[in-house]
Amino acid sequence: MDIKTASALHRLRLISVPEALSFPALLIFGSVLSRVSDIDYLMMPLGVIHGILFVIYGVFLLDVWFKAKWPLKKVALFFLLALVPFGGLYGDRVLKRDESAGVLAARAREAARA
Template sequence: MDIKTASALHRLRLVSVPEALSFPALLIFGTLLSWLTDIDYLKMPLGMLHGILFLIYSVFLLDVWNRAKWPFKKVLMFFALAVVPFGGLYGDRLLKREEADSVIAARAREAADA
């Protein structure tokens, strides 16, 4: 793997935690707020924020799939982790290991070429 793959993994990691926390924090909070009070106008922007984070996560996941040449099962697993509440936190831990391995491999390749 090269350094561009490592940075694609890093981008995916950066968005995985906010996306993982946006479902329970934003959507459930907004729904409960609308049920318990008369505040209905917060549900749509909170849902939209979660949707935008999910779309960014999906685009970054496709970028990692393209650069890292992951098998389809692995991409499907990370997509499923994004759908499950708090699943992205586990995915972040897996991505952290993957990112560290790709940085080590890129640096070893640079040292071998020099």
């Protein structure tokens, strides 16, 4: 795994947890708050924050798809994980495993060259 692929995986990992938590934390909380109180103006900014995180996740997922040459099934799985509340937490765990395996393989290649 080259440095560009590793950094793309790392970026996707960094955004997967906030995106996974933004749906239940922001939208459900805001929805409940707007129904039990008169605070309706809070939903728009919370929805925008969640939407921005989702778009960034999608862009980073496309970046990983092209750089890591993932199969379409894996990309579709990670996209579906973004739609499920807390799904990104599972995706983060898988990405962490892939990232550490790539680092170990890169270190083994460097050791073989030396």
